[in-house]
Amino acid sequence: MGNLVTELPPERLAALREKLEAEYADFRGRKLALNMARGKPSGTLLDHNMPVLETLDRPFAADGTDARNYGVLEGLPEMRRFFGEILDLDPERVIVGGNSSLNLMYDSFVRLMLFGTGGQPAWGTLPVRRFLCPSPGYDRHFAITQEFGFEMISVPMTSTGPDMDMVESLVAADAAIKGIWCVPLYSNPQGICYSDETVARLGGMRTAAPDFRIFWDNAYGVHHLYGETKLADIFAACEAGGHPDRPYYFFSTSKITFPGAGVAMMAASVSERGEILKRMSVQTIGSDKLNQLRTLRTLKDAPTLKKHMAELAEILRPKFEIVLNTLERELGGTGLAGWNAPRGGYFVALDTLDGCAKATLELAKNAGVTMTGAGATFPYRRDPRDRNIRIAPTYPGNDELRTAMELFCVCVKLAAVRKLCGA
Amino acid sequence: MGNLVTELPPERLAALREKLEAEYADFRGRKLALNMARGKPSGTLLDHNMPVLETLDRPFAADGTDARNYGVLEGLPEMRRFFGEILDLDPERVIVGGNSSLNLMYDSFVRLMLFGTGGQPAWGTLPVRRFLCPSPGYDRHFAITQEFGFEMISVPMTSTGPDMDMVESLVAADAAIKGIWCVPLYSNPQGICYSDETVARLGGMRTAAPDFRIFWDNAYGVHHLYGETKLADIFAACEAGGHPDRPYYFFSTSKITFPGAGVAMMAASVSERGEILKRMSVQTIGSDKLNQLRTLRTLKDAPTLKKHMAELAEILRPKFEIVLNTLERELGGTGLAGWNAPRGGYFVALDTLDGCAKATLELAKNAGVTMTGAGATFPYRRDPRDRNIRIAPTYPGNDELRTAMELFCVCVKLAAVRKLCGA
Numbered sequence: 040m041g042n043l044v045t046e047l048p049p050e051r052l053a054a055l056r057e058k059l060e061a062e063y064a065d066f067r068g069r070k071l072a073l074n075m076a077r078g079k080p081s082g083t084l085l086d087h088n089m090p091v092l093e094t095l096d097r098p099f100a101a102d103g104t105d106a107r108n109y110g111v112l113e114g115l116p117e118m119r120r121f122f123g124e125i126l127d128l129d130p131e132r133v134i135v136g137g138n139s140s141l142n143l144m145y146d147s148f149v150r151l152m153l154f155g156t157g158g159q160p161a162w163g164t165l166p167v168r169r170f171l172c173p174s175p176g177y178d179r180h181f182a183i184t185q186e187f188g189f190e191m192i193s194v195p196m197t198s199t200g201p202d203m204d205m206v207e208s209l210v211a212a213d214a215a216i217k218g219i220w221c222v223p224l225y226s227n228p229q230g231i232c233y234s235d236e237t238v239a240r241l242g243g244m245r246t247a248a249p250d251f252r253i254f255w256d257n258a259y260g261v262h263h264l265y266g267e268t269k270l271a272d273i274f275a276a277c278e279a280g281g282h283p284d285r286p287y288y289f290f291s292t293s294k295i296t297f298p299g300a301g302v303a304m305m306a307a308s309v310s311e312r313g314e315i316l317k318r319m320s321v322q323t324i325g326s327d328k329l330n331q332l333r334t335l336r337t338l339k340d341a342p343t344l345k346k347h348m349a350e351l352a353e354i355l356r357p358k359f360e361i362v363l364n365t366l367e368r369e370l371g372g373t374g375l376a377g378w379n380a381p382r383g384g385y386f387v388a389l390d391t392l393d394g395c396a397k398a399t400l401e402l403a404k405n406a407g408v409t410m411t412g413a414g415a416t417f418p419y420r421r422d423p424r425d426r427n428i429r430i431a432p433t434y435p436g437n438d439e440l441r442t443a444m445e446l447f448c449v450c451v452k453l454a455a456v457r458k459l460c461g462a
Numbered sequence: 463m464g465n466l467v468t469e470l471p472p473e474r475l476a477a478l479r480e481k482l483e484a485e486y487a488d489f490r491g492r493k494l495a496l497n498m499a500r501g502k503p504s505g506t507l508l509d510h511n512m513p514v515l516e517t518l519d520r521p522f523a524a525d526g527t528d529a530r531n532y533g534v535l536e537g538l539p540e541m542r543r544f545f546g547e548i549l550d551l552d553p554e555r556v557i558v559g560g561n562s563s564l565n566l567m568y569d570s571f572v573r574l575m576l577f578g579t580g581g582q583p584a585w586g587t588l589p590v591r592r593f594l595c596p597s598p599g600y601d602r603h604f605a606i607t608q609e610f611g612f613e614m615i616s617v618p619m620t621s622t623g624p625d626m627d628m629v630e631s632l633v634a635a636d637a638a639i640k641g642i643w644c645v646p647l648y649s650n651p652q653g654i655c656y657s658d659e660t661v662a663r664l665g666g667m668r669t670a671a672p673d674f675r676i677f678w679d680n681a682y683g684v685h686h687l688y689g690e691t692k693l694a695d696i697f698a699a700c701e702a703g704g705h706p707d708r709p710y711y712f713f714s715t716s717k718i719t720f721p722g723a724g725v726a727m728m729a730a731s732v733s734e735r736g737e738i739l740k741r742m743s744v745q746t747i748g749s750d751k752l753n754q755l756r757t758l759r760t761l762k763d764a765p766t767l768k769k770h771m772a773e774l775a776e777i778l779r780p781k782f783e784i785v786l787n788t789l790e791r792e793l794g795g796t797g798l799a800g801w802n803a804p805r806g807g808y809f810v811a812l813d814t815l816d817g818c819a820k821a822t823l824e825l826a827k828n829a830g831v832t833m834t835g836a837g838a839t840f841p842y843r844r845d846p847r848d849r850n851i852r853i854a855p856t857y858p859g860n861d862e863l864r865t866a867m868e869l870f871c872v873c874v875k876l877a878a879v880r881k882l883c884g885a
Binding site: 077079080082085088089092093094095096098105106107108109110137138139141142145146149152153163179182183186187293297298299300318321322323324325326327328329330 | 500502503505508511512515516517518519521528529530531532533560561562564565568569572575576586602605606609610716720721722723741744745746747748749750751752753
């Protein structure tokens with residue numbers, strides 16, 4: 040369009056509105072039924088990973104351990120080595136979990152709530168507990184902190200990570216602030232990568248709470264779409280800052296192999312890991328080692344994984360390009376929306392005019408396209424400016440996605456123009 | 463032997479001791495290295511289950527759900543139906559978990575500790591909390607209640623289940639008693655099956671705590687060695703007693719397919735299950751549905767499972783018979799030990815003379831046979847009479863097991879005779 044819609048004179052705005060209402064009515068007539076609500080991989084992506092399901096005829100680990108039987112709480116040595124290799128982590132920090140890194144995060148909160156850490160009181164016994172929630176962020180993170188009764192403090196995201204001036208001043212002043220949620224690479228939903236400076240400041244900052252924890256959910260740590268983006272080492276940063284126990288690092292193969300049947304892990308300082316394993320030994324005898332072997336037979340090592348992720352990127356990149364090209368073509372220069380162009384991860388985030396996100400998604404839904412709910416990217420599901428929308432392009436087929444994005448852009452414009460018309 | 467060793471005159475006792483010391487020395491000279499500490503299935507048993515690991519080329523549930531992707535928190539419908547069919551449970555009560563029923567028990571305690579149930583205060587906020595622990599019992603159960611700060615009350619086992627007179631009078635009088643551990647069929651370690659009357663009384667008893675819960679770990683629910691033993695329906699019993707929310711039912715395929723990679727489940731009243739699923743939705747997006755399909759492709763339905771368990775029983779029965787025949791031959795009529803002859807499950811429990819369990823196991827260990835530690839079958843790992851020993855015959859090969867049992871019987875006798883000699 041090229042012209043700032045926000046500055047159109049009333050009569051041209053009215054004409055535009057009429058045109059958009061007609062376009063929207065046309066889409067409604069098509070009776071679409073598309074769901075883009077969650078960051079799920081498409082069937083094509085999953086089909087690419089089918090070798091993982093081939094017969095596991097040698098169910099033994101390299102050291103001879105029978106992976107069918109009980110035991111090996113911390114995960115098979117080769118699985119820990121693999122995670123160490125691909126994430127540049129000491130395998131001695133790694134604990135292999137089940138199929139869900141979210142579950143490992145939740146369980147980490149449970150331990151902190153019931154038992155505490157580092158000789159500090161259990162978090163559950165505190166009259167007030169607070170948590171920093173860089174926003175927009177991941178709704179399932181915020182659901183955990185809400186479930187455990189944390190007051191969630193929203194911290195704005197910048198192009199290099201959370202607003203670190205704000206983070207530093209908050210954590211220095213308030214001992215009730217017990218931690219921060221971070222998706223440091225290709226953040227959900229904006230695709231922002233934490234800069235080296237951000238990582239260094241997170242590791243070095245003084246916190247009033249001695250048991251402050253960084254929940255470092257590196258969910259998209261190897262999910263590059265356009266070549267590798269490097270992420271600084273959070274353990275090194277925290278050690279340099281004199282806070283070696285501060286980070287809890289999470290990762291999984293959910294979006295490398297299968298979301299429902301991947302292998303999750305967490306990493307922590309060696310001393311913290313020892314405490315965690317001691318607690319875990321009461322909870323379970325061990326995770327599914329056969330699935331560890333099955334996953335390893337396909338992913339093997341860092342070079343094989345890199346190739347595998349490049350193949351997945353071939354399938355994912357066109358989806359992101361459909362989203363970004365459609366946004367640029369339909370909304371570029373209109374002043375009605377801003378968005379990011381991520382270089383990896385699973386999402387694109389878009390900001391509408393203030394007060395238009397809910398209306399936009401309502402329009403889309405009524406025309407048959409369900410997207411992540413408005414507000415979901417903020418604590419308590421409340422977007423203070425009602426403008427942020429998470430676009431999840433990974434699940435639909437490319438043709439469906441193209442249609443959905445065209446409709447979506449009509450909805451963004453229509454909601455905005457209705458608002459500008461004062462309707 | 464035929465004569466009560468406990469009644470031998472001193473000179474014959476001394477002679478017997480000399481003979482046993484020599485036999486024991488002979489075993490030590492053989493430098494055995496056998497581990498019978500845990501209830502792990504043998505490699506032969508696991509080999510029998512290898513079809514579970516065949517290629518899963520159709521990763522879709524009956525309703526078309528892509529089992530590779532996210533979702534279906536409560537488990538695939540066919541998996542819930544399968545558990546319902548084999549355990550005579552309404553599938554609407556069932557939640558499918560990951561690979562560990564222990565983990566489901568632990569997580570149930572976590573929810574009760576942090577959130578409570580039925581509008582009652584969270585258990586973690588109570589100044590005192592107590593739990594009934596029928597003993598001898600399962601060490602991992604007791605580890606959970608210990609971890610969460612419960613005062614554990616040991617309740618003696620009878621041949622029909624826990625001493626119900628004692629259970630009823632305790633729970634009626636003390637609102638701090640929040641629940642009871644039960645392994646109702648082929649109990650760990652004694653192989654006792656709860657009678658219909660025991661089940662009815664558990665369901666009907668009045669408890670001072672309105673949120674009293676029965677942790678019904680039916681781990682050996684289909685593990686019959688000599689034909690089926692029926693177990694009364696705990697849900698029906700609790701409903702009849704007016705306490706429909708009382709039971710939490712646990713089960714898994716760990717000892718049906720693979721201990722490390724089975725499928726676990728829990729069942730509860732429909733209303734309780736709804737509460738649990740709501741909490742679980744914050745914890746995880748769902749368990750491994752591919753493993754549910756994989757497991758179902760082999761176990762299929764109740765008749766197929768029955769045949770499968772009969773085949774496993776063919777492998778297990780000789781092991782139990784080695785144990786029982788050796789005990790009878792070496793210890794029968796001596797007055798030095800009592801034991802049970804289970805008709806299913808995974809264990810045999812033996813009682814030595816009072817004060818001889820630790821010494822017996824120490825002797826066995828020093829001769830190269832590691833068994834479950836003394837006291838492990840009691841809360842706090844303290845056996846008040848130091849006499850109960852759990853024998854786990856499922857892991858060793860039959861020849862190894864024969865040797866281990868011969869040594870073990872020498873150790874039982876030697877420890878007893880040393881004690882009788884006042885040494």
